[in-house]
Amino acid sequence: MVYFGIILGCLLGAILGMHAPVISYTYSSYLSIAIIAALDSVFGGIASVIKKNFDIKIFLTGFFGNAILSILLTILGNKLNVDIYLAAIVVFVGRMFTNLAIIRRYYVEVWSNKIASLKEKKENETDSNTTE
Amino acid sequence: MKTKMALSIILGLVSFVLVAIMFTQFKTVEQTDITAIETMREAELRTELTSWKAKYDEVQEKVDDTKNKIAEYETQLNSSQNTSDVINNEIKDYERFLGYTKVTGQGIEITLSDSEDKLIESLDLLKLVNELKSAGAEAISINDERIVTNSDIVSVNNRLILVNSRKLSSPYVVKAIGDKKYLESAIIIKGGYIDSIKAAEKAIDYVLKDDILIDSYKEEIKMDYSKEVEDND
Numbered sequence: 001m002v003y004f005g006i007i008l009g010c011l012l013g014a015i016l017g018m019h020a021p022v023i024s025y026t027y028s029s030y031l032s033i034a035i036i037a038a039l040d041s042v043f044g045g046i047a048s049v050i051k052k053n054f055d056i057k058i059f060l061t062g063f064f065g066n067a068i069l070s071i072l073l074t075i076l077g078n079k080l081n082v083d084i085y086l087a088a089i090v091v092f093v094g095r096m097f098t099n100l101a102i103i104r105r106y107y108v109e110v111w112s113n114k115i116a117s118l119k120e121k122k123e124n125e126t127d128s129n130t131t132e
Numbered sequence: 133m134k135t136k137m138a139l140s141i142i143l144g145l146v147s148f149v150l151v152a153i154m155f156t157q158f159k160t161v162e163q164t165d166i167t168a169i170e171t172m173r174e175a176e177l178r179t180e181l182t183s184w185k186a187k188y189d190e191v192q193e194k195v196d197d198t199k200n201k202i203a204e205y206e207t208q209l210n211s212s213q214n215t216s217d218v219i220n221n222e223i224k225d226y227e228r229f230l231g232y233t234k235v236t237g238q239g240i241e242i243t244l245s246d247s248e249d250k251l252i253e254s255l256d257l258l259k260l261v262n263e264l265k266s267a268g269a270e271a272i273s274i275n276d277e278r279i280v281t282n283s284d285i286v287s288v289n290n291r292l293i294l295v296n297s298r299k300l301s302s303p304y305v306v307k308a309i310g311d312k313k314y315l316e317s318a319i320i321i322k323g324g325y326i327d328s329i330k331a332a333e334k335a336i337d338y339v340l341k342d343d344i345l346i347d348s349y350k351e352e353i354k355m356d357y358s359k360e361v362e363d364n365d
Contacts, residue, residue, distance in 0.1 A: 005140030009148035017155020028160045038150050
């Protein structure tokens with residue numbers, strides 16, 4: 001159910017995005033920062049699901065709040081003539097990597113557990129076979 | 133069940149927004165023409181602007197240079213116009229000397245006409261012209277044929293008189309511009325021209341005028357055989 005909703009949203013979003021008009025290059029840089037922030041929130045959400053402390057409120061506020069904040073910071077950086085968006089990218093991408101590492105570790109663990117259990121089963125089967 | 137439904141809807145919406153923005157961004161990055169000025173970043177525009185300003189300054193300098201040159205040429209043109217004015221005046225003077233212009237001034241008008249038994253000869257006219265020249269006539273014409281340096285006064289068959297190779301007939305009106313007193317005295321002197329003509333029983337009459345108009349010489353003066361020689365003195 002949840003996966004179905006996500007996939008449907010992705011498909012509709014892809015269709016809309018492909019038909020959306022091209023935006024100005026100036027705003028495109030703000031949009032890219034927002035995308036990075038949103039992606040960071042998504043990976044953070046997945047990691048929190050794995051950690052079993054996922055909260056939809058935190059996810060939603062993180063998703064939109066981070067995006068908007070990063071845009072505002074970039075605008076401020078432009079006004080101050082400081083490349084704040086670089087700091088935002090470093091922070092967000094760094095967090096994305098840590099979250100991805102958490103996800104990777106979890107699935108590797110799951111896989112290794114599965115394989116171990118399969119092996120155990122097999123061994124048990126062979127054991128039972130030999131005992132028979 | 134209800135919370136799961138809400139969760140899936142919310143997550144669907146979130147992914148919808150994210151993916152839509154991402155695809156828009158992909159498209160933008162892909163389709164943006166870097167050279168188009170509307171899509172340039174501010175920094176790029178600034179560098180472009182400075183380069184254009186430098187170019188503008190350069191071009192402005194060139195314009196100033198060209199303007200100075202134009203002013204120079206104009207002054208030169210004015211000075212050359214002055215010289216050409218001088219030359220034109222000289223040319224006009226020489227034309228006047230040569231007889232290429234109409235001239236007017238004080239002078240004498242002598243009329244010689246054939247009488248019933250005596251005809252005016254070319255020699256009479258020639259003599260008269262010589263007399264007038266020696267009396268300082270500046271311009272002479274016979275029946276409006278201007279006498280210039282290479283004018284001829286000849287007779288054909290002792291009947292026709294040709295001046296400047298044109299046929300003339302009686303009465304012959306000889307006009308001369310110069311000091312009218314000198315001209316008059318040159319021909320009325322005792323034993324002078326008028327006396328000799330009258331002695332030959334030919335009709336002669338003269339009038340002094342203050343506004344004699346003498347026509348210009350119409351032919352071209354040609355120099356086909358004579359060439360200039362450098363003076364070595």
